[in-house]
Amino acid sequence: MDFLEIDHQSALPLHAQVEDLLRKLIEKPEYQNGKLLPNEINIAKKLGISRSTVRQATNKLVYEQLLIRKKGVGTSVARNNISTKLDKWASFTHEMDEKGVVFKNYSIKVSNVVPDKEIQQLFKINPGTKVLKMERVKGLASEPIVYFVSYFHPRTGLTTDDDFSKPLYETLEKEHHIVVSVSKEGISAILADKQLSKLLSVETGAPILFRKRVVCDAGDRPIEYNLGYYRADRFTYTIDIARK
Template sequence: MAKTRGSARSASALDPLGFALDRGSPVPLYHQLAQHLEAAIEHGALAPGDLLGNEVDLSVRLGLSRPTVRQAIQSLVDKGLLVRRRGVGTQVVHSQVRRPLELSSLYDDLEAAGQGPTTEVVRNERVPATADVAAALGVAEGAEVVVLERLRRTHGRPVAILCNHLPAGLLDLGGTRLESTGLYRMMRAVGITLHSARQTIGARRATAEEAGRLEEQEGAALLTMQRTAYDDTGRPVEYGTHLYRASRYAFDFQLLVRP
C-alpha cells in the first residue's frame, strides 16, 4: 500500500506494494502516485484485471485528497494503463506493449503476451506503386501492388496504424481473415518463409487525423517503423510503414559487444 504519514493499511491490490509518497518533495503528490502505480503495472506487481477500488476508497486508503487521486488515476487512464468501470472501480488494463526487435508479427507478439489483439481493416486494394514502394519491393514504378491499411487494438484500445504494400498476386487477402489473424501468419500458411528484413525506427508527433484514430492528443509522440521483409530466396515480400502510440508501445533492444 502507498504510505504517507498517518496512512493505514487495508486489503487491496495496492497493499503489497509498499511504495512511499514524499510530502516534502517538490514533485506533486498526484505525479508521485501516478509514477508508483505505473511502475507497479510495468513490473507486474499490479496485473491486468487487478482492482484498485473507487476514487473515494483510494483517497481514504492512501491518505490523499480525492482531487489528488483523481488526477493521478486520470493520467494513467489517458495512457491506457487503467480503466474506470461503473460499479467496479478502477481496474488495471495492461502494461505498455514491449516488443523484441526481431522479424516477427505484431499480431503474434501481442497474442503471445495476452494482449487480446483485434484488427480493423481500413483499406485493402490494388494501386500503382509509388517510387518508394517500387524501390522497396523491387518492382517498376507504377506497377500494380496491394496496399493494406489496418488499425490494431489491444484490449479494445488502438495501439498502432499499420500500412503494408505487397507485390500483386503474392497472397489472397480477400474475405475477413485479416480481422482475426496476422499478415505474416497468412504468409506462412501458403508456404512463404520469411528470412530477413531491413528496418528503420524513428519518432514524430501525431497529426490531427492520426491522433483521432489512435485516441491520442494531437502532437502526441508516435514511434515510426519502416520495414522491408524478404523471403528465403531474397525476394521482397512486404514493405511496411507503421505508426505506434509511444505511450503504449516500446521496442526492446539487446546490444552485444563485438569480440
C-alpha cells in the first residue's frame, strides 16, 4: 500500500487524516480504473489506528459519492455521475459548461416530419403539418449519456440548414429572435428498449430516466416538445427544497 504516514501527534483528528489519505489514493489511475481499495482492516493495521477510525473516513467518501461499498466485494471509486438541478433551468450544453463537464455530440439527425396527435394539439397545428425533428446523442468522450428527441413549432423558423452543433437556445435567440422563457417538465423511470440500449450503450432493460419537457417562449406559447432519455447509472436529478 502506497500510503503516507499519519501524524499521531497532530491536532487534526485521525479520521480526517485518513480521509485526506484516501482522497489522494483514489486519484491514482489504478483505482480510477476500477481496482478495489485495500480493506479497512489492512488500512487500520498499516496506519496503527482502529478500524472504526478508517470506517469513519470511508463513510464520509461514500456519503460524498466518491466511493462505492459493495457487501462481499469491497470498496471502489465511484464513476463520476452527471447531475442537474430541478430548481433552475438552462440549456443542457450551458449547464454542463458551467460544471466544467466536456460533452460531445455522438450523433445529430434533423428531419421534417408529421408529428403525432399529442404534438399537433400542443402546437395547435393542422393535421399533416410538418415540423422540424431533431435527434441527438450526447455524452462524455468515453461513453454516451443521453438521447434527446425534439420537435419544434414551425413558428421558430428552424430548418435543416441551421447549425445544431451550437447551443440550441442561443441559436433560437440570435438567429431567429425567439427567447425561451419557461420549461414545463415531467420525469419518470423506464427501462431501455433495444433502440435505447444501442444508442446509449446499455443492456436492454437497464434503468433510464425519462424526462418530457415543453419549452415556451415569453408569451407562454409552446415552441419545443423535448424527450430526454438519460442513463440512470450516469445521471442524477437533484432539487433543494426549503421547509415551509
